[in-house]
Amino acid sequence: MREIDIPCSECGTELAERVVFTADLPVETGWRGSVRVAECPSCGARYYPRQTVAQLAGRSSGTRPRGEG
Numbered sequence: 001m002r003e004i005d006i007p008c009s010e011c012g013t014e015l016a017e018r019v020v021f022t023a024d025l026p027v028e029t030g031w032r033g034s035v036r037v038a039e040c041p042s043c044g045a046r047y048y049p050r051q052t053v054a055q056l057a058g059r060s061s062g063t064r065p066r067g068e069g
């Protein structure tokens, strides 16, 4: 059950799942800790699974994503 099943849109290489700290990401977020990302081992492109995006969007703010379910 993985969301990371898509190939890299840049070069088509299969993505690898990695865990990174939000402090290392070029985004501002209230989420502290680590999140899962999909990283291309070939060109280094990064992709963010929906769950990770939801975390970065502010899980502690109390807002819920629309259209869930």
Ligand SMILES: [Zn+2]
Pocket (backbone or CB within 6 Å): 008, 009, 010, 011, 012, 013, 040, 041, 042, 043, 044, 045
């Ligand atoms: Zn790539």
